[in-house]
Amino acid sequence: MSKLFSSFDLRGVELANRIVISPMCQYLADDGSANDWHLMHLGNLSMSGASLLFTEATHVSAQGRISHRCLGLYSDENEAALKRVVDFCHEHGTAKMGIQIGHAGRKASTHVPLKGGQALGPDEDPWQTIGPSAIPYTESWHTPQAFTDADFGRVKDAFVQATIRAARIGFDVVELHGGHGYLLHQFLSPLSNRRDDGYGGDTSGRMRFPLEVFDAVRDAWPDDRPLGIRLSATDWVEGGWTPEETVIMARELKARGCDFVDITTAGLHPAQKIPVGPGYQVTFAEQVRREAEVTTMAVGMINQAQQAEDIIAGGQADFVMLARGMMYDPRWAWHAAEELGAEIVYPEQYARANPAKWPQAFPNRRDTAPKAISDPRQT
Template sequence: MTVPSQLFTAIQLGSLTLPNRIMVSPMCQYCAVDGNPVAWHFGHLGSLAMSGAGLLCVEATGVSPEGRITPGCLGLYNDDNQAHLQRLVDSVREISPIPLALQLSHAGRKASSRTPWDGGSLIAPSDGGWVPHGPSAVAHKPDEPAPHAMTEADIRHAIDSFAQAARRARAIGFDAIELHMAHGYLLHQFMSPLSNQRTDRYGGSLEKRMRLPLEVFRTVLEAAGTDLPVGVRLSATDWAEGGWDIEQTVEMARHLEAAGCAFLDISSGGLSHQQKIPVGPGYQVNFAAEVKAAVAIPVVTVGLITDPAHAEQIVRDGQADIVALARGFLHDPRWPWRAAAQLGGTVVPPRQLLRCLPHGHAPIFGDVRIGQR
């Protein structure tokens, strides 16, 4: 008797039902203009929307101009951004019913950077960049200038920017929001003792280092409304001595759950240039499993998971509730189709693609039947 696939079972994220446990991870494309999506975004996300995944999360989107990682990153901080992103969402919705999430972010001291293919280094204001903000005047890399240490007024502006972006995301019609508290960006910078050397109420003890991220979360949750799930991406560890670690992540996860978080997306790294990461398939799954053991809300794992059988085993073993892929989808935009065929699951494709499978292929489209003419 064939055991039904767990990867292809439905799951709830707050009020949102996902048809399966496969998530398209947010992937920065670095080609926006003034924060607005361009033709590339329409093609890129349109292709991923037809993947059969349970959730598609749009790339890290800056809540303010200075919060963008690069000048080419998406933003949601003015009416023009909102109108362009609305057109992008509308175009995706015309071709697919896939639930859409938006990752809201502020890059902090990692802002004003060049694209990865241009080296990723800091762009000086004289070259078209801007002065990044951070919790403390501690540079991301030794050869870079220190960021502006945020004042209480700067902190309030950041909180307000997240709230306003959440209201815009709700107005656009996104199905969920993911707050970016990972990968060395602003909210992660406040959590890690390597980047946060403040002595006021936003620095020092774990409780104080968690204060701003939790304030942002509660403010975004209120702005999003009760029927729009808000989740969080966390870096489980800085992979550097004296930095943020899994024990602190578990404590933060418990606080977020108590505050109303709908899901937790567990990644790692990105904060310190001294990080040493043992990269390999599923290298972050154990972190997700530790968080899952401490909370009752759904937990997402991510990190070089490309084999459908591996993804299935992660869910079946209870290490995580959802498996997110990024590079895997860039290589194979129909990855869930392959997973469904291998695992005995089903996906719902656009009607125009119903006839694409070869004769005798596993019935991954369920009981759909089409005629010939």
Template sequence: MSDLFSPFALRGITLRNRIVISPMCMYSAQDGFANDWHLVHLGSRAVGGASLIIQEATAVSPEGRITPGDLGIWKDEHVPFLRRITDFIKAQGSVAGIQLAHAGRKASHRSPWEGADAILPTEPHGWQTVAPSAEPFTPDEPTPHALSVAEIGQVVADFRAATLRSLEAGYEVIELHAAHGYLLHEFFSPLSNHRQDEYGGSFENRIRLLLEVVEATRAVLPEHLPLLVRVSATDWTEGGWTAADTVQLAGILKDKGVDLLDCSTGGNVAKADIPVGPGYQVEFAEQVRRETGLPTGAVGLITDAQQAEAIIASGQADLVLLARESLRDAYFPLHAAHELGTDIAWPNQYMRAKPRL
């Protein structure tokens, strides 16, 4: 048995292996509603053998969407089709997870394939974006509205309500999206948060919103279900959020009941110099795990079985999260097991195609 295909426990949930499908936006919803595309996309990766399928960034409010095509969970009517997806994922032996998100100042964009002019005008299909401070992501984008303290309270309430709906829809893992320059990341990065109140200035103030969301979410999650947080471990920019900040935050999150830190990077600076290469973000997952004892997930150009095996076997991370490679190969876990000489169960319907070891 390879380390990659060993089980891993998160509270009362046991994952059958260490391969997780990373949340990836499909930009294919209408008014937040999931449809057959999402069912087939997520379901096929469960058929492919991944242990945990984390649904794409799912907006906790309409203004929290990146694009009009984002999935949403801000109203009860979203739940029935999402339940259909989670039922199918579970029937394949995988665990259904959901990433709850608010896009902040990076909201109200067109889908990536709709042209270079990414910003939606406020009318007829766009909306006013929000942020910790009234500063746009790039100079040519509209200025976001700086949230009042009361409005920040509503954001926390939206995450709590979304968590309750997620439970009703059958998700067993909740991940909070505090990465890639979206709202929660905007608050804790000094590059985007220039507030002078209790949500700005010091490290403790800048992480306050994330901690409030964690506390509100953990309070309504059953004790046996895990809570994950995705962070950008560095802004890759001088004066921004750093790996040392992430380690400090991770220790606090561990005490608040977070079960795993999903370590990505970047996204809050439009032209950051990022040294992209195979496994370029794994070092941050390793550092957090080593210095805090909090389990971590590694993500970022993890593309082959031997690479994924080495990350787990060496103790750099507890889970590997696949994104683009899983788009290229929905059955990566089945193929990886064969490459690593490990016999795992295939779906009965596909047994005739299972290669011999």
């Protein structure tokens, strides 16, 4: 039996397999609101066979957006537009729906990546960025305003209000973005957090605000729905955030009701040196899973069925997350099930595409390949 295609219960939300579609920024929102692109993009991926599909990073305020074209959840218009997309995915797709909420901090007010991703110029409608300390990402980026006493409560409330909206929309899962150099990660790393008050200094002080945000979101999010967080396990820069600190953070989160951690790396500092290759971040997920005893999701160039199967079967992570692999092959999970001889749910309208329904076209398929099974909502 394939471990990749075994089910997993996450705080009462039953996930049919261990395949998760990772958040992927699209940079096509209108004033923070989803549009037809998101309906197409997420609607398509909701039928991929993955058990859980995350939206792209969805920002808790206009100031917290990376760019003018980033998705947000801070207005009634944002909420209504995103609900339209999620309702479609729930009706026609087979994946549970997750949302990643975050704040870009000092990495806000930039161009979209396809236009260089640099800081907006004076005539490009920039905005004041904020961060734990007045340290810019690079010399050419905006210098953030260091958090004041008022900012802590204001930003925390923005996370709570976005969480309440996500619950109304009907999301099944929430993930906080605490990685890739965005605001919560900025508080964690000593490279970006040079505060000399209770929110800086040692590991405990630097973890304080992200943990306060988590507590506030956990209180606002329905108790029967999972809440997790994405963490960058290392900055890949000397003197930065470390894997050992990530384990400490994961333990604290678990004690506060965190249901999973999504382990990635980097994004905080331009001097990062990353040894990129297949599965290059999986060992960090394995360390956190083993030492913090928390459910983990692994990311990083996972795009082969047997590779994913080995990660789950070997106990390196509880879930694998794919992004570019899913863009390249939006039916990756279907094909992985066929390769591994596992069963998978097809949307009712697409069920006849299952190779088991027309085996004459697949003369070399293995005998243990899946038979078509119906969408459980239709039984």
